Amino acid sequence: xxxxxxxxxxxxxxxxxxxxxxxxxxxxxxxxxxxxxxxxxxxxxxxxxxxxxxxxxxxxxxxxxxxxxxxxxxxxxxxxxxxxxxxxxxxxxxxxxxxxxxxxxxxxxxxxxxxxxxxxxxxxxxxxxxxxxxxxxxxxxxxxxxxxxxxxxxxxxxxxxxxxxxxxxxxxxxxxxxxxxxxxxxxxxxxxxxxxxxxxxxxxxxxxxxxxxxxxxxxxxxxxxxxxxxxxxxxxxxxxxxxxxxxxxxxxxxxxxxxxxxxxxxx
Amino acid sequence: xxxxxxxxxxxxxxxxxxxxxxxxxxxxxxxxxxxxxxxxxxxxxxxxxxxxxxxxxxxxxxxxxxxxxxxxxxxxxxxxxxxxxxxxxxxxxxxxxxxxxxxxxxxxxxxxxxxxxxxxxxxxxxxxxxxxxxxxxxxxxxxxxxxxxxxxxxxxxxxxxxxxxxxxxxxxxxxxxxxxxxxxxxxxxxxxxxxxxxxxxxxxxxxxxxxxxxxxxxxxxxxxxxxxxxxxxxxxxxxxxxxxxxxxxxxxxxxxxxxxxxxxxxxxxxxxxxxxxxxxxxxxxxxxxxxxxxxxx
Numbered sequence: 001x002x003x004x005x006x007x008x009x010x011x012x013x014x015x016x017x018x019x020x021x022x023x024x025x026x027x028x029x030x031x032x033x034x035x036x037x038x039x040x041x042x043x044x045x046x047x048x049x050x051x052x053x054x055x056x057x058x059x060x061x062x063x064x065x066x067x068x069x070x071x072x073x074x075x076x077x078x079x080x081x082x083x084x085x086x087x088x089x090x091x092x093x094x095x096x097x098x099x100x101x102x103x104x105x106x107x108x109x110x111x112x113x114x115x116x117x118x119x120x121x122x123x124x125x126x127x128x129x130x131x132x133x134x135x136x137x138x139x140x141x142x143x144x145x146x147x148x149x150x151x152x153x154x155x156x157x158x159x160x161x162x163x164x165x166x167x168x169x170x171x172x173x174x175x176x177x178x179x180x181x182x183x184x185x186x187x188x189x190x191x192x193x194x195x196x197x198x199x200x201x202x203x204x205x206x207x208x209x210x211x212x213x214x215x216x217x218x219x220x221x222x223x224x225x226x227x228x229x230x231x232x233x234x235x236x237x238x239x240x241x242x243x244x245x246x247x248x249x250x251x252x253x254x255x256x257x258x259x260x261x262x263x264x265x266x267x
Numbered sequence: 268x269x270x271x272x273x274x275x276x277x278x279x280x281x282x283x284x285x286x287x288x289x290x291x292x293x294x295x296x297x298x299x300x301x302x303x304x305x306x307x308x309x310x311x312x313x314x315x316x317x318x319x320x321x322x323x324x325x326x327x328x329x330x331x332x333x334x335x336x337x338x339x340x341x342x343x344x345x346x347x348x349x350x351x352x353x354x355x356x357x358x359x360x361x362x363x364x365x366x367x368x369x370x371x372x373x374x375x376x377x378x379x380x381x382x383x384x385x386x387x388x389x390x391x392x393x394x395x396x397x398x399x400x401x402x403x404x405x406x407x408x409x410x411x412x413x414x415x416x417x418x419x420x421x422x423x424x425x426x427x428x429x430x431x432x433x434x435x436x437x438x439x440x441x442x443x444x445x446x447x448x449x450x451x452x453x454x455x456x457x458x459x460x461x462x463x464x465x466x467x468x469x470x471x472x473x474x475x476x477x478x479x480x481x482x483x484x485x486x487x488x489x490x491x492x493x494x495x496x497x498x499x500x501x502x503x504x505x506x507x508x509x510x511x512x513x514x515x516x517x518x519x520x521x522x523x524x525x526x527x528x529x530x531x532x533x534x535x536x537x538x539x540x541x542x543x544x545x546x547x548x549x550x551x552x553x554x555x556x557x558x559x560x561x562x563x564x
Contacts, residue, residue, distance in 0.1 A: 029294070029449070032346040064449040079295055079503045079510050083447045092483075093451045094293070095377070098370035102390065125366055130399050136357040138343035138350075141320065142369035145390045171395040172366075178393035186393035187415055 005246050007199050008042060008265040009254055010218060013246040015046035015110075015154065015197060021055040023107035026097075026150065028141070029063040029082065034267045035112060038156040041264035042197075043110040044070060048258045049250060061106070064097060065090055075261045101145040104189070109150040111143055112157045115168040118211045118232045120155065120175025120193035122147065123168035130170055140172050147173040152194035159198045159229040166232040176210035201226045202243060206235045216243040268472070271438040271492050275305050275542060278463045278491035282311060282426050289317040289376075289422060289459065290324050291429035292499065293450035294345045295510045298324035299430040301498040301542045302465055307331040308536060317422050318342065319372060319451055322350065323502050323518075327536070329353040329362060330528040336363040338403075338422075340372045347515045351522035365403060366396045371419050373451060378421035379458035385418040392417065427459035430498045431484060432507065434466040435474070438489030441481040447505040456484045465495040467507050497546055497554055508557040514549070 019025065025047055030040030048070040050058050062068040067088030074081050091097060100106065113122035114137055124143060128134030146153050157163055171178050176192045183192055196203040196212060200221045206213045213235035217223060219242055227233070246254075259265055279302060282288065292298035303324045311333060318325055318339030325342050328334045329352035342364070343350050356362035367375065374386035387407070391397040397404040397417060407418045429452050434440040440456075456462055464484060469492070475482060486492075498504070501514035521527040539545040546554060 030346075036346075064447065079447070079505060083505045084445065090448050092448055093453055094369060094449050095373040095451055095454055098373050102370055125396070130395065132360045133358055136349070136354045136364070139339065139341040139364075139366050140368045140396060141341050144368040144394055144396065145370050148390050148392065171393070171398075174393040179398075181393060183393070187389075188392055 003248050003251055005251055006265070007218065008037060009246050009251060010243060011042050011197055012045045012049055012254055012265070013250050014202060014243055015042060016049040016053065017244070018152070018154065018195060019047060019050035019055050019058050019108065022057045023055065024059045024061065024105060025108040025110075026101070026106045026146065027060055027062045027110055034158070037265055037267045038158070039110055039112045041266060042156060043154075045254060045258050045264045049253055052253050052257065053250070061097065061100070064094060073258075073260050074263045077263060098142065098145065101142060101149050104149055104151070106150045107152060109146040109153050110156050111146055111153060111173070112155065113143075113163070113172070115163055115165050116155055116157060116196070117165055117168045117175070118234065119177040120196070120205060120212065121168045121171045121178060122155070122173040122175070123170045125170045125172045127169050143173045147175065147192060148188055149191075151191055153192070155193050155196040157196070157198055159200050159226065161229060161231045164230040164232065176205055182210065200229065203234060209235060211235050213237065214240055216241045218243045219245055268437045270436050271486065271489055272436040272469065273491040273493055275302065275465070275493050275495060278493045279305055279309075281461065282306060284312045284314070286311075286425045287315040287317065287423070289424035289427040289455055290321060291319070291427070291450065291452040291455050292324065292502075293320050294322055294341075295502040296447055296505050297430045297450065297452070297499045298322060298502055299428045299465055299498065300324055300327065300500060300502065301495045301545070302428050302430070302463070303327050304536045304545065305542070307333060307532065308540070317424050319455070320449075323515075326350040326352045326522070329356045330522060330532055331536070332361075334362050336365070338365045338367060340367055340369045344515070344519055347519045351519060352528050355525060365400050367419065368396065371404075372422070373454065375419050375422035376451060376454045376458045378419075379423050380454060383421060385420055388417050388419055422458060423460070425460060427455055427462045429456055429462070429464050429484070430495070430504065431464050431466045432504065433468045433470050434464060434484075434492050435470060435472040435486070436492070437472055438464065438484075438486030438492040439472070439475045439482045440464055440466060440484035440489070440492070441475060441478070442483050443506045445506055453483045456488055459488065461490050462488050463491050463493075464489055465493045465498040467496055467498065467504055469494040495542055498542070500546075500549065500554070508554070511549075511553070511557055
């Protein structure tokens with residue numbers, strides 16, 4: 001028997017399955033609306049779900065809060081809520097988080113972008129020519145570090161032809177191949193984006209071609225619909241699984257314990 | 268004890284057009300906005316700004332046409348969208364931006380703080396950030412492993428402006444017990460050549476001396492300290508007051524056009540000769556409400 005669930009709830013359960021016990025994840029502070037839900041809300045809910053099910057000792061560095069306590073249910077997330085959020089630790093400045101990133105302390109992180117390409121490169125810097133861009137975006141934050149150093153980065157983006165492009169205009173953060181060079185050739189550690197989680201399907205990367213590969217389709221989604229929403233052809237394996245549906249227990253946890261005020265899954 | 272207490276205009280008077288300025292704060296917290304408004308009123312231009320993750324301060328300077336170049340890890344309006352004036356300036360080619368990721372910007376301030384000629388970094392290998400900035404992000408061979416990494420230059424500014432919580436007339440600045448920490452203000456302060464600090468309140472030195480480990484900016488590093496309540500408005504000073512969401516929404520909406528941005532500057536910057544006038548214009552009732560939302564002061 002299946003219970004009705006939202007796509008966000010499906011994604012929370014899918015992401016939670018990739019979090020192992022005792023792993024440490026990095027989650028940013030996000031912006032607003034859909035971008036917040038994808039990069040912050042779903043990851044935080046997934047980490048809490050993992051903690052409540054198979055990974056009780058999974059940890060999170062949220063913004064600058066290390067071992068943030070996700071057992072509380074905020075009614076809003078404003079600056080003041082973050083300032084007063086209970087956490088095990090709050091390093092005195094972000095330089096320490098940068099050091100942890102560079103030394104490989106994080107197993108997982110969650111990133112979205114204005115553009116992602118077939119090799120998992122991300123662009124949050126500029127659309128068009130860097131020196132005189134069509135759209136100047138925000139810059140880079142620590143996203144280059146996430147893709148350079150974190151063991152299994154997860155890209156969280158809704159599928160669209162504008163954002164899933166053959167080659168990003170500007171490589172803010174390196175996926176598996178940058179301008180013809182592999183991570184090994186560049187001198188980056190193995191790793192790179194492990195998974196791309198979207199509103200219609202999940203993807204991983206083909207180890208031989210380094211290109212994005214369809215991994216699972218969400219229940220009710222046809223392959224054609226996925227391909228129609230991408231500007232490049234991903235690797236399509238001969239058999240494609242279905243994204244696992246949430247269990248009744250998982251849905252109950254999300255709705256009553258993890259996000260009862262709809263603070264995480266806001267859009 | 269050297270007395271470093273000054274008025275806002277006195278403290279900022281050495282800053283002239285063409286200077287390089289490092290600005291503290293992070294996202295919606297503690298950018299030195301009152302100081303920035305004062306520089307704009309005086310007509311200072313052609314600035315190179317070294318930031319961290321900047322929102323209102325860089326965008327106000329961009330609105331005033333005062334920025335020649337920005338270097339930092341982020342410039343936007345966080346949950347309020349892209350930085351409208353900076354965006355317009357960069358897209359028209361009037362403002363030059365060079366991007367540095369967080370660890371590379373931290374490395375640059377660490378080099379400046381330690382008096383080193385460069386900092387070695389690995390986060391930008393293979394990125395267009397490095398490819399598009401060969402002047403400042405240079406491949407070098409690690410003398411120990413032989414691997415190719417990058418060298419980035421120290422973040423050396425002529426002046427550094429930071430908005431802090433409370434301080435004394437000697438320039439010692441202390442942080443509160445509970446605060447948010449996604450900034451690098453202490454590092455920026457330690458890297459400064461000429462450091463100007465604005466604080467929410469000046470307290471007696473005897474108060475500071477009760478807890479010297481709470482002093483994150485020693486007075487010894489400071490050239491001038493100024494009491495500027497609500498000095499970060501319209502963004503937050505964590506543990507003192509929250510961000511002014513309504514003001515920020517209004518700002519972003521008006522700054523969609525260059526004319527709208529100029530009207531905003533007329534109303535809130537040029538039209539208010541002093542910071543006190545600005546606070547009066549924003550309104551004491553509204554400010555009190557922002558304060559009431561904070562929980563620790």
